[in-house]
Amino acid sequence: MNKVAVITGGAGFLGSHLCEKMIENNIDVVCIDNFSTGSLKNIEHLIGNDSFKFIKHDVTNFIHVPGNVDYVLHFASPASPIDYLEMPIQTLKVGSLGTHKALGLALKKNARFLLASTSEVYGDPEIHPQTEGYWGNVNPVGPRGVYDEAKRFAEAMTMAYHRYHGVETRIVRIFNTYGPRMRLNDGRALPAFVSQAIEGKPITVFGDGLQTRSFCFVSDLVEGIFRLLMSDEPNPVNMGNPVEITIKEFAEEVKKAINSKSDIIYKELPIDDPKVRKPDITRAKEIINWEPKVDRAEGLKITIDYFLNEL
Ligand code: NAD
Ligand code: UDP
Numbered sequence: 001m002n003k004v005a006v007i008t009g010g011a012g013f014l015g016s017h018l019c020e021k022m023i024e025n026n027i028d029v030v031c032i033d034n035f036s037t038g039s040l041k042n043i044e045h046l047i048g049n050d051s052f053k054f055i056k057h058d059v060t061n062f063i064h065v066p067g068n069v070d071y072v073l074h075f076a077s078p079a080s081p082i083d084y085l086e087m088p089i090q091t092l093k094v095g096s097l098g099t100h101k102a103l104g105l106a107l108k109k110n111a112r113f114l115l116a117s118t119s120e121v122y123g124d125p126e127i128h129p130q131t132e133g134y135w136g137n138v139n140p141v142g143p144r145g146v147y148d149e150a151k152r153f154a155e156a157m158t159m160a161y162h163r164y165h166g167v168e169t170r171i172v173r174i175f176n177t178y179g180p181r182m183r184l185n186d187g188r189a190l191p192a193f194v195s196q197a198i199e200g201k202p203i204t205v206f207g208d209g210l211q212t213r214s215f216c217f218v219s220d221l222v223e224g225i226f227r228l229l230m231s232d233e234p235n236p237v238n239m240g241n242p243v244e245i246t247i248k249e250f251a252e253e254v255k256k257a258i259n260s261k262s263d264i265i266y267k268e269l270p271i272d273d274p275k276v277r278k279p280d281i282t283r284a285k286e287i288i289n290w291e292p293k294v295d296r297a298e299g300l301k302i303t304i305d306y307f308l309n310e311l
Contacts, residue, residue, distance in 0.1 A: 095150025
């Protein structure tokens, strides 16, 4: 009999790719999502597959899944700054109450639990690149605090279930990841720049554009998450592509890749926007022998083709 994975947020960008990854590895999937930022379209192709079930549910409420469960992967949460600024309370609730419910399910089913955490736990980092040993520089009362603190709480709750209840837990700290099935209008830099460049609208760089990010292609991330799930590492592991770029250079790169005539314009920098971000992935290399394989030119091409098809 196949093992069973519950994936909260499974109808979202990363969640839907993870559903596929599990099924490819002969693990049945129970996908739970309330479609707040995800969509049926992301999982439509899986409906009808005997290895896939969907439950529409808000995971801040008690989660009931009948039968055997071997893995619980908690990915439900708004993830783009626009989304979590529009849904501050839901973001705090899904990171806190939702994580508690998902851990409760894992405890009851004697399942292994994996938390989708984020590089945002480092806030506006004072060390560079960021290592897992760094405790972060988060403003709890700033607008981004709703996301960052919810994830920090989620990590603390996960470790408490591990230490107190003996649940097998994994924590992945995900750095900016991109690829097909991102929402065109989710406000993150990549979908914003790509859709603006395709439509010939001004490309909106925030601040002076000298802030940096490091972009990882989704297939690399999903492979890393699968390996981490199968490992025995309970401590947080960074996952992302360590190749760093300024946002201004990134806007130019997108413009060139699309051969777009869009102007690049500068807008106000959002409050508490981190100045730098780059993962130190030494631990992932050591523990699960993982590093990204897809470079930005290749990943960007695949993602641009997807967006061209969508528009
Ligand atoms: P996404 O918005 O596409 O996916 C999130 C999914 O969670 C959506 O399908 C949404 O409908 C669902 N959801 C939200 N609240 C819910 C609730 N209360 N009950 C049930 N479902 C709910 O975003 P994503 O980029 O796929 O992010 C997935 C996870 O990965 C999130 O936890 C996010 O914090 C984390 N993450 C993503 C990135 C990234 O670069 N994409 C980086 C760091 C962390
Ligand atoms: N950004 C930008 N223009 C946009 C959207 C984002 O310049 O239209 C910047 C944003 O201020 C940040 C970086 O791009 O410095 C990455 O933003 P994103 O929302 O993708 O992710 P973050 O890493 O901030 O969570």
